[in-house]
Amino acid sequence: MLIRRDLPYRPSEITPEAVFRGRRLLLQASLGGAIGALSAGVLAQPAASLSARPSGYSTIEKPTESSLVTGYCNFYEFGTDKQDPPRYAPEKLRVRPWTVRVEGEVRTPRSFDIDDLIKLAPLEERVYRLRCVEAWSAVVPWIGFPLAELIRKVEPTGKAKYVEFTTLADPKQMPGLGTSVIDWPYTEGLRLDEAMHPLALLAFGMYGHVLPAQNGAPVRVVVPWKYGFKSAKSIVRIRFTEKQPATAWQKASPSEYGFYSNVNPERDHPRWSQKTERRLGEQIFSRRRPTLMYNGYADQVASLYAGMDLMKLY
């Protein structure tokens, strides 16, 4: 699907420059100034707003309360506890300067400065369901543009069949790298046609603001029909390959995590059922809800997997 070019505004008009300053800079600035601890606390909130136009791809479901999505995170680079990323990432992760290298089977390999990358295409707000492989889910209003926009810009060669995403792995910024949970750096991958699908999003923000560090700042992918771990965070490299790339979780436990990892209620995780899920923020006496095939995006994406044995190619 093509994105309309005749917008009433130019992409450069969307975001004020101040937005691109990281939370860390804001925090330092406020602490450095003669401002009280209280206002420092206020400024430390993700104040950098990011405007975007609404998208027809959004679900009408009510977004999960943002404090839950920013406070309950799997981002093992900062620790395996759900509270580790919100505890450590905001103060440790430096999101400026940030460069994303695009390389491999492309005609125009290049490095993007994050502030240029975000202007590559008009930003949209996409409210997507997020289904974690751990059987919990959320509804998140992401801000970004289709990954396809970037892919077209760099012109994959005829050999390019897959796209690999690599997350930053800097022990100075990421206390979780000390553990051998994952063979760092974290890598993820998509088939090229999956990456080109209009639902696959390159995200820079959520809830009207730039991405919080713990949710994958400054840039991540969001692939809503796959389990959350497929959506790599804090990306520093995007590589186009001919062969299927090895992904971090596949390497860690091949019997449990496959390359595709599409949301599939019929294909159990070896240690738990994927038939149902818990929506974050629901009360203690609420029931699980049924998990939908492709996380409810079957109409849009099922054709990508026509003829494939989804029990084997999980």
Added chain:
Amino acid sequence: MSSSPRAFAFVPPALPATTLGIIRASVFVVALLPLAGLVQRGVAGTLGANPVEMVLRSLGTWTLVLLLATLAITPLRRVTGWAWLVRLRRMLGLFAFFYATLHVGAFVWLDHWFNWAEILADVVKRPYLNFGFAAYVLLIPLALTSTQAMVRRLGGRNWLRLHRSVYAIGVLGVLHFWFHKLAKNDLSQPVIYAVVLALLLGMRLAHTLSARTIAASSGALRQGRVDSPAKSSATVSRRRTQ
């Protein structure tokens, strides 16, 4: 002065009944604090993004902690000589069962809403649930026979034999946690429980073996044939097979 081995036994200082009462009451209150904390957070709505998971894990953690505390009593008593510690053991064991019951109850009710078909399929299929379920089933008879009356009815020897299954329960409980955490490739927490359990079981094993050696050699002494070490170790191994 007698030359019998009993003369070397450490005589623990006696604890006044009121002091013991205060200690028991304190342990009782402390053991209830985790539950009180959960209830308080539940009422305040501060159980986090995933309240059911939070409650399940907290109850599971406290079950394991109390189980290990129960298993720690005897080794601790031997090291310190505080005989009164044994008066806390039943209460700690029953609290372990109490938290285990709440843990299983939360799993059956809050997590699965009494969907027995789903629960059964999971318990059969998932290794971590195999271990957890087995551990809980084995805990039930121990809780039921925990009263003084049941000790008398079963007879001390049978009762002791039955209650030795607590070692197996400890191992199963740690395995339950271990296999649950395996998913995340992060065993840093289960390892702690496994090490503590291994330590406690190791201390018991060491004690049993040395007690048998003493018994064997004193037995040999009485029979007036304390000669080669080979012979006495043969006595030990013969006793071990009994």
